[in-house]
Amino acid sequence: MSDPLDKATSKAPATLGEGCLSRYDPDDLSPEDGTEFPDAAQLWEQLKEQQEETKKSV
Template identity: 70%
Template structure:
């Protein structure tokens, strides 16, 4: 790495399959690949929790 800009490059992990069923190889993914998201389940719950209807908006 003689060029300091080389550090900013990235490569996609290996893939499996072809066409519309092509996906990243789960065996090749690591936390260094950016695959570790410990709060994913909590974020999913927050985004998919039904919001109660706003009763004040219904009043004239």
């Protein structure tokens, strides 16, 4: 994906469920949809640490 505006005009992935239970169909997602996030675990740990520090300082 070289041009961000190309993304805005592409089709959205299929969804499952309805209303507040609606979510993207994992089988319809691809790397072009931004499904690759190799640093997710590291970010999750960092956010948990920040939340714990905030709780301790209150």
